[in-house]
Amino acid sequence: MKKEISAKISNRAKNQFLVNNRLKFIVFGGKGGSGKTTCACATALYLGQKYKTKRILIVSTDPAPSIGDSFNVEVGNKITKIQDNIWAYEMEAKELMEDFRKQHSETIKILLDRGTYLDSEDIEQFTSLAMPGMDEVMAIIKIAELLEKEYDLIILDTAPTGHTKILLSLPQAMKRWIKAADLMMAKHRFIMKRIRRKYINDECDKFLTKTLADIERVEKLLKNQETTEFVPVTIPEPMSILETEELVKDLDIMKISVKSIIANRMATVEGECSLCASRIKEKEKYLKMIEEKFSAKGGSVSGGKDYQILKMPLFPAEIRGQDSLNEYARILFAEKEFEIILPKKLPEFPEIPQGKMAKFLKKDLSFVICGGKGGVGKTSIAAATAMALAKKHKEKKILITTTDPAHALSNIFDQDIPLAAEAVSIRGFNNLFAIEIDTQKSLRDFKDEYKESIKELFNKFTGPGAEVVYDQQVMEELMELSPPGLEELMALRKVMDLAGGSKYDIYVLDSAASGHLLRFLELPGLVREWLKSIFKILRKYQGLKLEGIAQKTVNLSRDIRKIQKILFGSAKTEFLMITIPEEMGIREMEDLDGSLESMDINYNYIIANFINPASKCNFCLAKRKGQEKYLGIIKKQYPLKNLILVPLLPHDIRGIDSLHSFSKILYGI
Amino acid sequence: MFIIDDLLLLPARGFMGVVHKINDMVAEELTDTPEKLKRELLDIQMRLEMEEITEAEYQKEEEEILERLEILEKIGE
Helix, strand or coil: CCCCCCCCCCCCCCCCCCCCCCCEEEEEEEECCCHHHHHHHHHHHHHHCCCCCCCCCEECCCCCCHHHHHHHHCCCCCEEEEEECEEEEEHHHHHHHHHHHHHHHHHHHHHHHHHHHCHHHHHHHHHCCCCCCCCHHHHHHHHHHHHHHCCCEEEEEECCHHHHHHHHHHHEEEEEEHHHHHHHHHHHHHHHHHCCEEEECHCCCCCHHHHHHHHHHHEEEEEEEECCEEEEECCCHHHHHHHHHHHHHHHHHHHCCCCCEEEEEEECCCCCHHHHHHHHHHHHHHHHHHHHHCCCCCCCEEECCCCEEEHHHHHHHHHHHHHHHHHHHHCCCCCCCEEEEEEECCCCCCCCCCCCCCCHHHHCCCEEEEECCCCCCCCHHHHHHHHHHHCCCCCEEEEEEECCCCCCHHHCCCCCCCCCCCCECCCCCEHHHHEEEEEEEHHHHHHHHHHHHHHHHHHHHHHHCCHHHHHHHHHHCCCCCCCHHHHHHHHHHHHHHHHHHHCEEEEEEECCCCCHHHHHHHHHHHHHHHHHHHHHHCCCCCCCCHHHHHHHHHHHHHHHHHHHHCCCCCCEEEEEEEECCCCHHHHHHHHHHHHHHHHHCEEEEEEEEEECCCCCHHHHHHHHHHHHHHHHHHHHCCCCEEEEEEECCCCCCCCCHHHHHHHHHHHHH | CHHHHHHCCCCCCHHHHHHHHHHHHHHHHHHCCCHHHHHHHHHHHHHHCCCCCCCHHHHHHHHHHHHHHHHHHHHHC
């Protein structure tokens, strides 16, 4: 056996990681694929052993959870025992929503009856509809419930960054909703007082009081610097660092405690190969960047604060199961230094062929969607695809866009692509454009557009001179609130606007991580169900002359029908499945594959990214050996798809030049 | 129901406003006006979006409404 020891990765010097024994809530967050789940699970195991009397629960709010995969145990939507004092739980927002509906729908119906002019038939119809984008809301409510239970420490493994931000800012939004609901009750209380001279709290009041108390408890816990700590996990690459920077800034504004940042997947082993050497060099450059940005001296983000940077190595094999998680934890908590033992003789592999996707460019497509788990390289493959299309079809106009709340196009093209309504031309091309959709602004515009309509609607119902003080307040509160999924819907509508104008011939969509991609793809159907209910109401109250609103709603419905036509069952749309040959990558792919089939979205390619190329280096060969196992599974499970291997490159992809060479590797052009 | 509550709370002037409005609406329903036809057009658009009618049925009804609108415009001239 050949033994290679690297002393480069050691967290021994002044390690202060999660030493505070009063901690009750630890949240792990970061970009997809940064290793949040591994860190969260390893931490749970380590703290479980350190504090044997503490009851620890590890929870995932990711719509595509992987705690079970990491522990190598079936977990799912029930609290599952991992060890004596450790439990795990993967929240399933849909089921939580169903439970919530069962428990509270009667109360909510009464609330709507008191607070709106809709009759019971209308209300029945609305409350039976699915609510898009309620995942994070359900998560907050569930966390509140878990806090009441007998756990001393809750460890939260969150969904990728953009959605973590939504989750953390939700308590405030939810408090506003409660206020709106409470205002709906104000008139009822006023009238009851007049009639009975005294107002007695009923089930609606109790529901509102309890929900408000629950939300405030979660909010208080999040902001409690003594008992809560947020641990951002990043990897030494520009996009991940950028996202972490923004995350830390947001956390600071929200007054959520951050002390340490984990720099994960550091390349360490000085093997005999140039790929390893160049990756080490590159990673070290980015590590330096991390250290500078998050130090008291250098960083714009740190606000004079020194964050502890913990380095974790890239392991030759996957971290899965309790043994390897324990090993991981010992390095993270500085009980030992990283050392690896590699077998001397490993099987060798042939070169990865290039340009295997050239045929794809010959298809007559108008929509290309790149999707997959977080961190599999969707953005770089989407960018290279858009570029290859632009090179191949000089007469066509190509637009690349993203629905991911964490914007990355500027970074990959190394060009300023402002959040705006206008597409930007990509340097060096006259037929390639990019647009980053400002979801916040689209949502604002949408609300403004409807604000007038709703005011008009409201005036129609009350008539001149009516006592409207309560209702005005309710209306104003209602306009401020919006279900979390609405931002994604607005991104969708923007894409739709672009498609409707037919300004471009081919659209390349860099989508959000798979869990959220599914949500995004389900949205058109859900929204149309909502619109159908709204039409029913509008037709029922035709006498109120709501034509303006009706016309707007018809337009929206038409737009959505158009995009459904483009996305589903169309030969001109193709989905590119991007994955990495690891257990978790493959698991998420299974879910996505099932949904794509059921939604009739055309897809023929599976792109396996970051494959270690032919090499004589032991580290590379060990990595490749692990990858081969999963490549075999993919081939067996999806025999009809074209499996494309994409090599791990010595440098990260950023800027036009590196995209040009990447497009050559993929498409031979 | 709240409509009732509101009616009770409405000052008399507002209430008369509602009565007039209802009167106008009834008169309007009896004869074709451009506004009424536009409303009908909107209504079939909504029904199409609700999938209550098919694209073909929509086309047929739309044609009919447009014809009536044309007649109305001719009378106007």
